[in-house]
Amino acid sequence: MGKPTGFLDYAREENPAIEPLVRIENFNEFHPPLDREHRQKQGARCMNCGVPFCQSCVQLAGMYSGCPLHNLIPEWNDMIYRGNWEHALARLCKTASFPEFTGRVCPGLCMAACTCGANGDPVTVKENELALIEYGYENHLIKPRIPEIRTDKKIAVVGSGPSGMATADLLNRRGHNVTVYERFDRVGGLMMYGIPNMKLEKQYIDRRVNLMKQEGVTFVTNADIGNTIPAQELLDSYDAVVLCCGASNPRDLNNPGRDANGIYFAVDFLRANTKSLLDSNLTDGKNISAKGKHVIVVGGGDTGNDCIGTCIRHGCKSITALEMMPEPPEERLPSNPWPQWPRVKKTDYGHEEAIALFGHDPRLYQTTVKEFHKDENGNLSAVTIVSLESKKDEKTGRFMMVPVEGSEQTLPCELLLIAAGFLGSQPYVSEAFGVELNQRTNVKTAEGSYKTNVDKVFTAGDMHRGQSLVVWGIAEGRACAREVDEYLMGYTCL
Template identity: 65%
Template structure:
């Protein structure tokens, strides 16, 4: 603990952001990092708690509190304060394979559980993680470190999202020969095409992938296993296989008029924009434009927010975002005490931009689409919205959101983006490998295990646990790697 009174002497400070009306002119990251001196002050605020909930990764009332990776946060906060960034990187890299990703896109479960946040504001953990990893690249600490000895074992990782990359990184360190197969044209999975550039610029992914290549990992793109690549050949050529293909089935909205032109899944909208941006700076026109369009986003989560921000950057004339659930309170309720995850209303970057551009929050709570109106050209032109309320299901006794009779109204729309979440793994992949799935279509394993019903086949990430956070995907990849290593070698030191 570098400064015993630091949490009393200093206030929380986070990175500044480019103003909304300026940042919407491009797709660049818009956070301005804290200076090294300010990062040290934030490190000084860390209390070195007797019980550091920040690194606990516990589940309380069905929600995670603290870091699922069990990052050694008090240790590297102190090392930031004392300006020992090399050792801080070593401590961070022990638990997190990709701090360059989590420092940008993680919702900071650690900060929500920070003891400082019980009576004041939490330590700026995410800011210090960013400072540590970027310093490591600048000073050469994060350079390639290939294994000195190879085991002769070969492992195929199917999917290059955060779970697949974490598993590959861990197993390569152990000395196994790793090949990562990705069905898209670029490595990164969810990181590459599911998260917009303004949250994670893609050269950050490429920088890490180049290091992993130097360390001996082989990457194969445009390899759709179960499509243009045969699963049987993978099973024959490799000693073990890890399926980390994500939860790739978008949840649909099944109402009248759904077949109309102009209605898209959010994942297709976001992917097309990112790919065109990377291929040609949007000059090829191979994306779904919202320029001069009235946009309706269905879904209030991170993906819905990304659709709002992306639509505004394209030049939408209006954006409305529907949320089925009621608005959360602005501060913690009494029944939601620290260190539980705070169930409070969050206004994210896309909503901030909508407020700045259109003068109001785009979110309409407790609402859903009842019907899409289709014009003579077969395009969506209106959406009939209905208000919702909590209502008890007499058959099950459960409380569900139900329509309020007579609450319907109609809005004009040109484009609809469905961001209602994901339903699990894709059938053509699971059938190709013959793995069992559970009732949620996630690949089935024993509880807290990663081995499937098929010999030598394992799974990890969203394909295993369902749609979740990048930090959870990294943890699953690490744990799956440990299980695979033990299965291959009879023991593991991962």
């Protein structure tokens, strides 16, 4: 370890953020990086623990703590501090397929498990990772790695999100011939159209895709397998097929007035906004605009926060976010000790912007929609909401969130976005290939495996594990690639 007292000598310093009222004027990323000297001090804070929880990825109290990719975090933190960035980058790329993505959008399971966080502030692992990969690109250290030997095996990957890209990346490096099919017009899946530019500018996806193309991966866009292209065509043409179609079947609300115009799923809202932004800088009129509208977002996760930030940039009149569960504590409770994932209140960029613009936190906890109201033209005009309380169900013994009688109130609303999670993958792809689903409507496999019930058909990512994180999609894609390689070759060196 480069500096044994680094965690005592240097305070945690994050990348600065552009002020909320300034950054909402555009859709650009808003965290300029620290300079190299300050970044090396952040690397020095890593204690190179005897047991590095940051790279362990263990399930504690039902939630994971530590990096699912098992990144060699203490090694490259030490090398950052020593100034050996080239070697640090090599160690990072040994386990991480796309650090430029996880360094921007991962919630940082590694940092939650950092030993420095037990009694202080954790190391800036995610930002160190991002600084390393961008250093690599800037200094032309990230180059195409073209396989010297090609096999005669052909693999189709359906879906170009993080799991599909990671699967394709590793199988191509092995020397197999990989074709990735994407139903939309741009490669990237969730990362392209589900994550706003403020968190991940699309030039970074394009940069990686272009690199993979140079390495030999083929990408086919506007190819909706199971719809415009029959599944059997892939089964007949390839030695293996990997389904990485995500979990994009959104959970709906079935309250009275649901048929009103102006109610959208968050994923459709975000997709339309990003596509219009990339195609025309929002001048083609094809996005769902929040400009001048009272907006309500149902759901308190990352997607709901992204909707808040997007609506504010449109120029909404007001923004309210409904969260069913109680407000989390500001700090860890004794029942949630380190290194468990911290169940604490998170004020994300969209919430910060709403507070700066409107003067208050947009979130209403323990609240949900009771009824939608329409005007004479069938357009959404207002929403009746109701408070919730936790009560024990006498039949099941489980605690449920139930409405509080007499707590209803009506809010003006011309645009409502449903960000209440997902119910697994859209069924037409799994039906087209004949793969079995489990009780959670994810594609079914044996424990620890990625092979489906259909010969030579595999699955990975959200389609396999359910709605999850980009880092988990990458981890699944890498593990699936290993199993596909062993299936095709009889052994694997991945």
